[in-house]
Amino acid sequence: MLRQFLVFLAICAFTTAFLQDKIAEDTAKRIAPKFKRKLTNVLMKPVGSSVRLKCAADGNPTPNITWSKNNGPIIRRYFQPRYGKWSVYFEELGKPDDGNYTCLVCNGLGCISNTFVLTVVE
Template sequence: MPQPRSLHLETDLDNDKTENSNAGDHNATQPQSPPNFSKVDELVGLIVKPAGNMLKLRCPATGNPAPNITWLKNDLEPQRAIGPIHMTKWTLRMEDLVVEDGGNYTCIVCNILGCINHTFKVDII
């Protein structure tokens, strides 16, 4: 006697569930968690650098779904009069610093469960 078979027809509702479960790029096998700074020792308050040097600010964080990061300088999008600002994953980097590069740099790390932030006071001398 043949074995009974079941048939599942994929509906639009099934597709919505699949797409929503993948939203936010999170690891479904791990419990969801809000952002958390993973290297607190890198989160110093005051950084003093001589003009002409390089500055690297890092705010590495974990969370599930994976958090994103936004950088601000004095509460605005960071901009420089001279030279680029390199932003990669958790790092903001600037070379050939000038006095005008000084200010309060804030990293804001967020996922769907919340946000954390840290502000670096940067003085260029």
């Protein structure tokens, strides 16, 4: 009985040490979001054209991305935006699409953002 108890304690000690090492390893790999490349902030596009805004980022855990226009939701009457993993795509641009489009990229370690100024010219 004593021998079984000592084996049990040894297994518990090993498991605890293993889990502590694993937690420390996972914590060490945690990285706040950062953009993969320098982003273009000012865009001019003709009416009827299309544009893709990209905010590719790295981080651990993998960050989430949220898009907004002029600090609110992106609302279009026709041709709804298409969202990719790190991008938003607009087709058939019109003057109402002029505005400031912001990507907010966050994980548990922080947030970063970038604002694109889109001007649609006739």
